[in-house]
Amino acid sequence: AQSVTQLDSQVPVFEEAPVELRCNYSSSVSVYLFWYVQYPNQGLQLLLKYLSGSTLVESINGFEAEFNKSQTSFHLRKPSVHISDTAEYFCAVTPTGGGNKLTFGTGTQLKVEL
Amino acid sequence: KAGVTQTPRYLIKTRGQQVTLSCSPISGHRSVSWYQQTPGQGLQFLFEYFSETQRNKGNFPGRFSGRQFSNSRSEMNVSTLELGDSALYLCASSSSGGASETQYFGPGTRLLVL
DSSP states (O other): OEEEEOOOSEEEEETTOOEEEOOEEEESSOEEEEEEEEOTTSOEEEEEEEOSSOSEEEOTTSOEEEEETTTTEEEEEESSOOGGGOEEEEEEEEETTSBSOOEEOOOEEEEEEO | OOOOEEEOSEEEEOTTOOEEEEEEOOTTOOEEEEEEEETTTEEEEEEEEETTEEEEEOSOOTTEEEEEOTTSOEEEEEOSOOGGGOEEEEEEEESSOBTTSOOEEOOOEEEEEO
16 A cells, blocks of 8 residues: 655745645555646646656656655755745655556645745 | 546535536546545545446445446446535546556536535
8 A cells, every 4th residue: 555645734935935845655566656736626737747767857837856765755846936836736656557546645735925 | 638527516415315426538538537535534546447447446435436438438426425425526537547647637526415
């Protein structure tokens, strides 16, 4: 079985400041890792994912995440946030040998203030 | 391409009733997964269907069931509703349900059980 821990339930940050959203996971098998974002009253959208290769993955809107196997972490970062980044962010994993069965963390509410 | 659509968007039911939710995947996608989102339990996997067959199942009681039609549209049914079934039910589709594939989520159906 897999589990995902997002240590921060809420992260307030000022616009243009850097942010890091933390994600740790536990699994006895190899996993793929994902970050999804949920804007108010909307479904989830994929932000980025790690499958293999370079441990640093980037999204088109400036977010990046680094897979650290030894620390079983997949933290999400952005060097300068914008008001429009206000949303809930979910880290998720799925076994590489399985199908579409995501295990999600409890989410981190990112609130960007002026 | 049209996204994942879910109907209805909002539902109010009373305890003991049953409910059916519908999901239309992105055209060409054959895998449909269902998730329940609540403030207390977060996002939890319900089940996944591929080519009209249930391929994965989460840890939910038998009151929760689903099916998939030949056109890949899916329905989920909850019988004998309980107050704790109040949640946002999200449907996601992907091309073939592989673990590395991106899942595309619909806007959800918000169910309130009174």
